[in-house]
Amino acid sequence: QVQLVESGGGLVQPGGSLRLSCVASGYTFSDYEMGWFRQAPGKEREFIAHISWSGGMTEYGDSVEGRFTISRNNAENTLYLQINALKPVATAVYYCAACSICRPTNASEYDYWGQGTQVTVSS
Numbered sequence: 001q002v003q004l005v006e007s008g009g010g011l012v013q014p015g016g017s018l019r020l021s022c023v024a025s026g027y028t029f030s031d032y033e034m035g036w037f038r039q040a041p042g043k044e045r046e047f048i049a050h051i052s053w054s055g056g057m058t059e060y061g062d063s064v065e066g067r068f069t070i071s072r073n074n075a076e077n078t079l080y081l082q083i084n085a086l087k088p089v090a091t092a093v094y095y096c097a098a099c100s101i102c103r104p105t106n107a108s109e110y111d112y113w114g115q116g117t118q119v120t121v122s123s
Contacts, residue, residue, distance in 0.1 A: 002026035002112045004096050009117030016086050016121070022079040022096030022114055030054075030074040033099050036081045037107055038092035038119075048094070049081060050104030059104045086121045093118050 102109035
């Protein structure tokens with residue numbers, strides 16, 4: 001069956017960096033566009049980034065301010081999110097998701113979701 005497994009979250013101090021990973025299985029990874037979303041307590045799920053199936057096109061949410069970088073390695077069925085200069089407002093559960101065809105910012109159009117990884121930014 002399809003699985004998306006995120007990792008790399010944790011507790012980090014403000015200004016620090018993290019690299020999140022999402023390993024996919026059960027489907028042809030390179031045939032799907034991929035995205036990252038996050039959800040903070042009491043808030044709606046928020047679009048972070050999207051990458052095309054080849055990795056040649058990326059799109060980012062307005063809130064990331066150039067500090068996030070999405071990438072993928074199709075040979076290893078893995079999606080990444082590099083996050084730099086973390087701020088406390090970035091505290092949330094981060095999810096990866098896959099879609100065959102979708103509007104990148106629309107969570108409802110993604111076909112598969114991971115279980116999420118917690119990122120906490122605090123001193």
